[in-house]
Amino acid sequence: MIITIVADVLGQENNGTTIVCMNLVRYLKSRGDEVRILTSDKDKAGMEGYYIVPVYNLGFILNYMLKINNVELAKPDKRIIKEALTGSDLCHVIIPFALGIQAAKMAREMNIPLTCGFHCQAENFTSHLFLMNSRLANYLTYFVHYHKLYKFADAIHYPTKFIKDYFEKTINVKTNGYVISNGVNDIFKPTKQEIKENDDIYRVLYIGRYSREKSHNVLIKAIAKSKYKDKIELILAGQGPKEKQIKKLAKKLKINCPIMKFYSRERLVDVINSSTIYCHVAEVEIEAISCLEAISCGLVPIIANSKRSATKAFALDNRSLFKVNDSADLARKIDYLLEHKDERMELKEKYLSVIDKYDQTECMNKMREMMVEVINEKRRKSNLLQEFSYR
Numbered sequence: 001m002i003i004t005i006v007a008d009v010l011g012q013e014n015n016g017t018t019i020v021c022m023n024l025v026r027y028l029k030s031r032g033d034e035v036r037i038l039t040s041d042k043d044k045a046g047m048e049g050y051y052i053v054p055v056y057n058l059g060f061i062l063n064y065m066l067k068i069n070n071v072e073l074a075k076p077d078k079r080i081i082k083e084a085l086t087g088s089d090l091c092h093v094i095i096p097f098a099l100g101i102q103a104a105k106m107a108r109e110m111n112i113p114l115t116c117g118f119h120c121q122a123e124n125f126t127s128h129l130f131l132m133n134s135r136l137a138n139y140l141t142y143f144v145h146y147h148k149l150y151k152f153a154d155a156i157h158y159p160t161k162f163i164k165d166y167f168e169k170t171i172n173v174k175t176n177g178y179v180i181s182n183g184v185n186d187i188f189k190p191t192k193q194e195i196k197e198n199d200d201i202y203r204v205l206y207i208g209r210y211s212r213e214k215s216h217n218v219l220i221k222a223i224a225k226s227k228y229k230d231k232i233e234l235i236l237a238g239q240g241p242k243e244k245q246i247k248k249l250a251k252k253l254k255i256n257c258p259i260m261k262f263y264s265r266e267r268l269v270d271v272i273n274s275s276t277i278y279c280h281v282a283e284v285e286i287e288a289i290s291c292l293e294a295i296s297c298g299l300v301p302i303i304a305n306s307k308r309s310a311t312k313a314f315a316l317d318n319r320s321l322f323k324v325n326d327s328a329d330l331a332r333k334i335d336y337l338l339e340h341k342d343e344r345m346e347l348k349e350k351y352l353s354v355i356d357k358y359d360q361t362e363c364m365n366k367m368r369e370m371m372v373e374v375i376n377e378k379r380r381k382s383n384l385l386q387e388f389s390y391r
Helices: 016-030 060-068 078-085 098-109 122-129 135-148 161-171 216-225 243-252 265-273 289-296 327-339 341-358 360-390
Strands: 002-007 034-039 050-052 090-093 114-117 155-158 177-179 202-207 232-237 259-261 277-280 301-305 321-323
Touching: 002 016, 002 078, 002 098, 016 034, 016 289, 016 360, 034 078, 034 098, 050 078, 078 098, 090 098, 090 360, 098 114, 114 360, 122 135, 135 161, 155 161, 155 360, 161 177, 202 216, 202 265, 202 289, 216 232, 216 243, 216 327, 232 265, 243 259, 265 289, 277 289, 277 327, 289 301, 289 341, 301 327, 321 327, 327 341, 341 360
Parallel strands: 002 034, 002 090, 034 050, 090 114, 114 155, 155 177, 202 232, 202 277, 232 259, 277 301, 301 321
Antiparallel strands: none
């Protein structure tokens, strides 16, 4: 197959959307498919299979806001888009931004099957406008995304049933959706590098972009309320625009200075395996592969029980759930797991026994099967239409 993947936002693999895109690219290539990537990432210019469009110049203020969020907005160029699409068997759009929307429109005009990924919650956008909790703003975001892109897709890839149900309920439309996890890479597994627990340190880990909807402040406040405040070493793996605010809050609440940095995938495996427990406090989340990666390495999670997050479905019982945005409840759950090592080890084995269904290779295979089904169905309908026109 020849697949054109449209990625408005690409760049380094330091965010979920880029990681998801590149995992799919690598898998399709491993199956012998030709993959074309349409993006604005100028660092990929000249590389085989990449088609580079320009970026929007939105003025100093907006350009600065995008820069601190490590984002560039791709500017559609019809000539380059057509070049990337010509001869393709399928067009797959990663997110509903300008480049993806234009590419989808041109794919329809060229009678190329279209699939779309659902990797952007409304709150990921509205949080930057300080409207994350506005029902109207979030509804309008989904409404626009549907009518600009998703209504034209032959199939939509949803990473979780949660986001499929949430989106369809919000726009009151049934879609041709495929629920397929983005999957966990085989590199994430328990190693012999587990931390030796003693009376001096407990290592609490959270992996996530430093942004408002990831709710790092809730975890900082919980650590400050913990009985073991002085013994907890907090690791916040990631990067993002809220880094200074997180450090300021930690200093104000007088907890041990958090370790804050972005880790390579290989280094992250070591960090996870040397940690004691994992906390995922995000209020808004489509899937949270980072949480699954931690579980795959044997960490027991404590997850926000948020109605706007799919991650809560990973919890096996209430010991792994806390009331969303309730730092006192989170502190109680942290203390309980730290104090009950035997229960934690028992939970570890239970989590490891159910993680296989998120195997990345199998998930990527399901993605490819979705694409093949869409292509075959499009061809079948086209053949039927031709037969009808001959009569």
